[in-house]
Amino acid sequence: MITAELFAELNVILPSDRIIEEKNNHPLGNSGLVKVLPQTEEEIAAILQFANEHGKKVFVEGSGTKRGFGGLIESADILLSLSNYTGIVEHVVGDMTLTVKAGTKFKELQEYLAQYNQKISLDPYCPTSATMGGIVAANDSGPKRLGYGSSRDVVIGLRIVYPDGKVIRSGGRVVKNVAGYDMNKVFIGSMGTLGVISEVTVKLRPLPKYESLILLSFPEGKMDEIRRFATKLLDSTMEPVTLELLSPTLSEKLVGRSCNTIAIGLEDVETSVRYQEKFIQSLQLAHTESKVLTAQNAQAFWNQFYSFTPISPTDSSTSTQTSLKIGVINMDVTTVIKESHLLSDTHNLKVEAHGGLGHGLCQVNLIGAKEDIVSAIQQTRESVTKLGGYTVVKHLPFALRQEIDTWGQKPSHFFLLDGIKSKVDPNRVLNPKRFVGGI
Template sequence: MITAELLSEVKALIQEDRIVEGENDHLLGNNGLVKVYPQTEEEISAILKYANENGKKVFVEGNGTKRGFGGLSESADILLSLADYKGIVEHVVGDMTLTVKAGTNFKKLQDYLAEHKQKISLDPFHPEAATIGGIVSSNDSGPKRLGYGSSRDVVIGLRIVYPDGKVIRSGGRVVKNVAGYDMNKLFIGSMGTLGVFSEVTVKLRPLPKYESLILLFFPQGNMEEIKAFAQKLLDSTMEPVTLELLSPALSEGLTGQSCYTLAIGLEDVETSVQYQENFIKSIQPENTNMKILTLTDAQAFWNQFYSLHSLESESLITSASLKIGVVNMDVTQVMKESQLLGDSHHLEVQAHGGLGHGLCQVNLKGSKEDVVSAIQQMRETVAGLGGYVVIKHLPFALRQEVDTWGPKPAHFFLLEGIKSKVDPNKVLNPKRFVGGI
């Protein structure tokens, strides 16, 4: 059998106890006939080299939190898991830089850094399960992007194993670097289609000395009011790190109040945070309620927030998650539209979006026909706003019906050109990315 042959060949590359037979018919796809757990860069390199020279396909995963994110082939020959390729390579406390192996768990990293009063200023979803490599590879970010940016602002260096097995470094270990092309950017968000991350170097930030979270409830749900308030706050000199609008259903799950809610995060020294709280109180619109959570209460809120969307796969109810990018203030339009779609398609909808950065996440649950139809309708609406919809999570079968990435951009030939230069044999994560790359 192919598997037996493959298995024996792979055994020559990596210790036997690091190879398992792949599972079939996973609801989310992205399987491998064999699954390997390399522990060294050499092993990763050897596996890729083997695949490249023998016409094999390789899927890459960290801890599998993004298994439902793209991919049109049910299974590759090899599923390369980085779950056992983990650990800190170098942490220079005084330089505030950190180099880690790609499979390192994000939550554990943050806990470790917290001992040094430092953090990676990313707030991805499912931090307890996600790996740093997966987060960077899928360019995942949360509400705090407003204050701290995303992977492209945080990652300063990468070690990448190319599909032919050679190891390429991009960037470096310093916080400012323009030597050569900024190749880091090419790999961030490339969904593993160009290379396998071996090590990721990030710049760190100090943990805030104090933090609070203002929840501003809008029981009447008047979008114009919400928008006017957000603009007033953004046009002030206050420095919120989040300005996330939560849909009523989402807010109910998190706060117990079923109405549109703004989650305004403040992180700084205590005097500054309190000053900002006071300012926000002073411009609090009529007919709204406010609740302020501080320190651990605020952190608890966010922990719950990042893990709200279930990764459980069920066969009867279809669950989907959309990442939607629009111009900042159009976030309110997206929120309105998701509310309407929920009603018209009998879906359970939880949505949130950042009024300071324009990125929304909409989680849908319902029958598969309704989910597909709602996604399509959302795409039309968002296209009208000049934005895009990317499906972060959808069962494999439905990904054949509705494109994860939406229409190809006009400059697709450039993306294709890059892919074919780096991975001419289409070894890595084939059909996982835009336009079937």
């Protein structure tokens, strides 16, 4: 039972029906003794001010899709949920900008914007459930990062509630802002450790007139051929929005072919897309196989693709799942996919992996016994380090996060990150031990 004193103090800020006792600790951790559901920025500020003044720790979540991402504390005093803090603040159609509350779900925004022939040019995992605040806080992006960029490219303004309850604004609501430090980038990807994102302003782009997806399979699986093909395409004037290499297991599930497959996404006017399709087919090697999906079929492919991202614990007591984010020089993606595929035999794991040949970011999903998962993460991290890359554990049960460091070694600039945290949140109120180095 939560203390009557804590409930009574929070009840001054929120009505009792928006203060919920958390009865069981979640297997992914990042829980709270009590969950609070603010509906206004003023309520968010009041909760944080209370926590800061009374020595309480606060975890922040939107819809919970990032709950297994980092965190060495099983439960804070307060779990601040933004699931009730939703809605569009301002949409300037002519300027192609949108300001939304942080708890608003990405898919709902895309459906709304489609009425105006516009969209947010972000490509997050779990697009159905993910919220704008969570996407920005984790700097989440998928295969279309090649053509879209990331949150740091799309976000032009934020409203932040500091741990002491003060509200600040970084950036603005127009694309061209005054010169100076781009403070947005400090908060993007900081995992909610510097402040609670209350509003997000993004620049929009028109919906493509036409889109298609070329699935190019390499039955012989020769990585040198894949490298040569990708290099030729990237060196050309073509502009694919994705150039994603799928592992054989993931390809079999999505494409029906158990071999390495490249998913090449194209978006533009129809004549441009058709031209790019023909050019890509002219680069195709004789023994490869290709298939072109258009419009709804291409979208159905991506919907299925994102459904494989783990966001909750497995039901089986003998099986554990994890998701790794790996960053390497773009063509080293072939090495990552090859070595991750071998884990299925060496560690008796189910492995589904993919990586961007244009941007170098990979995701490797593993399912199996926890001992094998731990060993596979360690082996992967060692091999990726040799390539000059990094490995971040995006999803892992709380118990295993005590054994495996989510973030790996502290970066050389860690002192800067820790200095910012100490300045902004000296009492370590927000998302403690959730970010790199235990920040």
